[in-house]
Amino acid sequence: MSTVADTVVGAQTTFEPVIGLEVHVQLLTASKIFCSCSTRFGAPPNTNVCPVCLGMPGALPVLNGKAVEFATLAAIALNCRINERSIFARKNYFYPDLPKGYQISQYDKPLAEHGFIELASKKKIGITRVHLEEDAGKSLHEGFPDSEEKTAIDLNRTGVPLIEIVSEPDIATPDEAYEYLTRLKEIILYTGVSDCNMEEGSLRCDANISIRPRGQQELGTKTEIKNVNSFRFIREALIFEIARQIEVVASGGKITQETRLYNSHEGKTYSMRSKEQAHDYRYFPEPDLLPLVVDEKWKTEITETLPELPEARRGRLVKDYSITEYDAQVLTVSKALADQFEAAARAAKNPKRVANLVQGELMGRLKSKGVEIEQSPISMKGVAVSADLVESGAISGKMLKDLYDLCFERKRDFPDVYLEEGSPQQSSDTSALEKIIDEIIAANPKQVEQYRAGKKTVLGFFVGQVMKASKGQANPQLVNELLTTKLG
Numbered sequence: 001m002s003t004v005a006d007t008v009v010g011a012q013t014t015f016e017p018v019i020g021l022e023v024h025v026q027l028l029t030a031s032k033i034f035c036s037c038s039t040r041f042g043a044p045p046n047t048n049v050c051p052v053c054l055g056m057p058g059a060l061p062v063l064n065g066k067a068v069e070f071a072t073l074a075a076i077a078l079n080c081r082i083n084e085r086s087i088f089a090r091k092n093y094f095y096p097d098l099p100k101g102y103q104i105s106q107y108d109k110p111l112a113e114h115g116f117i118e119l120a121s122k123k124k125i126g127i128t129r130v131h132l133e134e135d136a137g138k139s140l141h142e143g144f145p146d147s148e149e150k151t152a153i154d155l156n157r158t159g160v161p162l163i164e165i166v167s168e169p170d171i172a173t174p175d176e177a178y179e180y181l182t183r184l185k186e187i188i189l190y191t192g193v194s195d196c197n198m199e200e201g202s203l204r205c206d207a208n209i210s211i212r213p214r215g216q217q218e219l220g221t222k223t224e225i226k227n228v229n230s231f232r233f234i235r236e237a238l239i240f241e242i243a244r245q246i247e248v249v250a251s252g253g254k255i256t257q258e259t260r261l262y263n264s265h266e267g268k269t270y271s272m273r274s275k276e277q278a279h280d281y282r283y284f285p286e287p288d289l290l291p292l293v294v295d296e297k298w299k300t301e302i303t304e305t306l307p308e309l310p311e312a313r314r315g316r317l318v319k320d321y322s323i324t325e326y327d328a329q330v331l332t333v334s335k336a337l338a339d340q341f342e343a344a345a346r347a348a349k350n351p352k353r354v355a356n357l358v359q360g361e362l363m364g365r366l367k368s369k370g371v372e373i374e375q376s377p378i379s380m381k382g383v384a385v386s387a388d389l390v391e392s393g394a395i396s397g398k399m400l401k402d403l404y405d406l407c408f409e410r411k412r413d414f415p416d417v418y419l420e421e422g423s424p425q426q427s428s429d430t431s432a433l434e435k436i437i438d439e440i441i442a443a444n445p446k447q448v449e450q451y452r453a454g455k456k457t458v459l460g461f462f463v464g465q466v467m468k469a470s471k472g473q474a475n476p477q478l479v480n481e482l483l484t485t486k487l488g
């Protein structure tokens, strides 16, 4: 007898998921979008407020130019077309943390449209729109001293500028959703318009998901998963939700259009409420704000501040420094790190050597210790210093390896450890080396015989012995020369 689980597994191949993502990103402006209140996170509750963001009758919003610049910059980075003229609208709904009874957003005329994010597979995920809006306040349900069940409202967040980035339903798998979000975050971080801090709510993601028989054009009924606070959980929530929907449909049921919450402890989604439709909000144009105009001149000025974006930078790093795609990926996880790497590579006598050390010595140690590159004890500047020491012959490759190990042991940067170790130099003192070599030759007559009989590979044995005797401080090239002379 086949079980429901069998049906689901079988049905995985006959149904395909259709996923769209809505991402809210908080912009890093100093003040709110329609008033001059501070946007600082962590201030005492209800201290960053004024009549405008509290929604007092008669208070008028004044648009923050910086928020428009940031939103436009992000939209350009996401390959969007900027609408010269966009309109603010009131989205009406009641919620205790929304004092005005409506949120100022953009509806039928958003700031930007028709963008995309390209995945590693070269598949482009369309971006329907990027629009500006204000954030709502925060309801707090826990953490009261008497552990009573009550709700408190903090309106500090009310009126903080957000952009909403809405994707086309082009995403076909939970993995693609994960990659889309990772790339989106990376791009936004590069533009510097948000810190994308998910713990503080600077980046929030909702996912729309439906299934349909493979090959069918028409979309199935979708559910929305809200308030998931990590990309990994989004992926997990989607995996669960796809299986759930397939199970419902495969056993003859119907999907209800609804909002669902993901419980990461159980790995399940739960129905929260039936989903609102756009018409439930009764959007209408905001009468207190003029249409937003981003003209050609302003758009050009903003475009000029666009930094090189991660994808382009990866390509250039691979070309300029002959590093691998993988390393370029790691070195570009943040703009700051990529900047550091390039600064170090350029400051060093031999940029290629910096790249080699990062690839050959740093990455492996980070990986084996499970340390992220941002937490590396050896900074990019430290790598540059060490590269120069090897380049000038002051230290050998072996010494560098030992020093790197010490850096990881002590969790200290290279220049510090180098000083602590007394700035060791590899020995190029010929007479001292000759003494060591003579001793080693005398102690290994059998190997000397082999070498003289033509087995030249034995030279490696002698080099190793000399390096060991000199505690790794001999200059290997000099050792080679001296050994060859003496043995020959």
Ligand SMILES: [Zn+2]
Binding pocket: 032, 035, 036, 037, 048, 049, 050, 051, 052, 053, 054, 159
């Ligand atoms: Zn205010």
